[in-house]
Amino acid sequence: MDKIFADNILQGKVAFVTGGGTGITGGVARAFAEAGAKVAITSRKPENLEPMKKLIESGGGECFAVAADVRDYAAVENAVAQTVGHFGGIDIVVNGAAGNFLCKAEELSPNGFGTVVDID
Secondary structure, X not given: OOOOOOOOOOOOOEEEEEOOOOHHHHHHHHHHHHOOOEEEEEEOOHHHHHHHHHHHHHOOOEEEEXXXXXXXXXXXXXXXXXXXXXXXXXXXXXXXXXXXXXOOXXXXXXXXXXXXXXXX
């Protein structure tokens, strides 16, 4: 398959990806690394970070992982500060963190609904 982007098109850039430990946003983080960006990933679950970090690094990418719950402003502020301290800045932000409840919307509890709104 032909490449869509030039090699290392994001060389020298830093991407900050919330929810980057798993799922679609994990794939987004990997794609940024494959395009040459340094990548910072966050997840509210620390156990999701190390496997994705290792996967990105095994492909030759540079990854910084930090646990943060996007519903906690201070935690996000800290994750951003740590990323800036590690990489020197942030050029790209993907707010991909999500809360998923596998039920019909009308079956979602008020607390569950509030969680979805807070995350998104």
